[in-house]
Amino acid sequence: MIQIQTKPLGMVKKIGMGLCLSALLAMPLATQAEAAVSLPEKTFHWVQSTSRQNYYFNMEQMCYRVDAQGHIELDHLIVPTVRTYDDVKIEDVRSKRRWNGLSLNGFGNLVGAAEYLDIDLNSKTVNITQHDDLDSNFGVINSDKNCGTIKLEELSDKDVEGKFYAAILKYADAHQDELIARTRGTLTHEDELKLEVKKHPEKGLSQSDQAAAHHDKQATIAKAARDLEHKKAKAQRLREKANAAVQAAEAAEAEANEAADKLALLQLVE
Numbered sequence: 001m002i003q004i005q006t007k008p009l010g011m012v013k014k015i016g017m018g019l020c021l022s023a024l025l026a027m028p029l030a031t032q033a034e035a036a037v038s039l040p041e042k043t044f045h046w047v048q049s050t051s052r053q054n055y056y057f058n059m060e061q062m063c064y065r066v067d068a069q070g071h072i073e074l075d076h077l078i079v080p081t082v083r084t085y086d087d088v089k090i091e092d093v094r095s096k097r098r099w100n101g102l103s104l105n106g107f108g109n110l111v112g113a114a115e116y117l118d119i120d121l122n123s124k125t126v127n128i129t130q131h132d133d134l135d136s137n138f139g140v141i142n143s144d145k146n147c148g149t150i151k152l153e154e155l156s157d158k159d160v161e162g163k164f165y166a167a168i169l170k171y172a173d174a175h176q177d178e179l180i181a182r183t184r185g186t187l188t189h190e191d192e193l194k195l196e197v198k199k200h201p202e203k204g205l206s207q208s209d210q211a212a213a214h215h216d217k218q219a220t221i222a223k224a225a226r227d228l229e230h231k232k233a234k235a236q237r238l239r240e241k242a243n244a245a246v247q248a249a250e251a252a253e254a255e256a257n258e259a260a261d262k263l264a265l266l267q268l269v270e
Helices: 009-015 087-099 160-174 176-182 189-199 207-269
Strands: 044-049 053-058 063-066 072-085 110-120 125-135 140-145 149-151
Touching (some): 044 160, 053 160, 063 176, 072 087, 072 176, 087 110, 110 160, 160 176
Antiparallel strands (some): 053 072, 063 072, 125 140, 125 149
């Protein structure tokens, strides 16, 4: 079983693994280094399988990084992962070590690897802070530190690695409260406010901003009301003018009719 020793809080940022990596693997011992290695579903989330390896991440130990002051860094996600190999992949690892003149001690019982990721959510990079080759007892055969950085933006949607990291980020976003509760640190007041806004967007404005927004809304309503009254008044004026015009027309018509009647009488008298 892999044993991960935690460090004093001031060294957490340096090693990039936080205090959440202890007891990474707790599972029944395997008897052979075979491709079909069973991992406990309660602890490990299976993401995908390729022709050579299976991809898992540890749900129970995933957390955020903690700085030297004990503050949780929400922009750094710490994720323990495990990959189990098939026979071809195992032989490929051995061949590469043999080619590079590296020790093969213990690699006759190779079963896979554990990697510890520090995912920088701001820069969108994956830092592999540690790579452990595992034997069939899930003990560490060989351990390497600081194994490189991967830029997520350079991975396509169809890339196997890209799919793996995307699944991790999706899970972390959906279980953020769990990750925060698991991380041995405290949130800054600023981060607490950001999380509150994320959960309740309507609370995102300060009191002064809310007052200003309310004032603007009331001003808009008042302007719309004034415009409506102005249009009603204009319509009323036009209606009155129209009524006056109708009355004038009726009076003129009456005068014309009266004049016509007088003319007709005069013509009869003659």
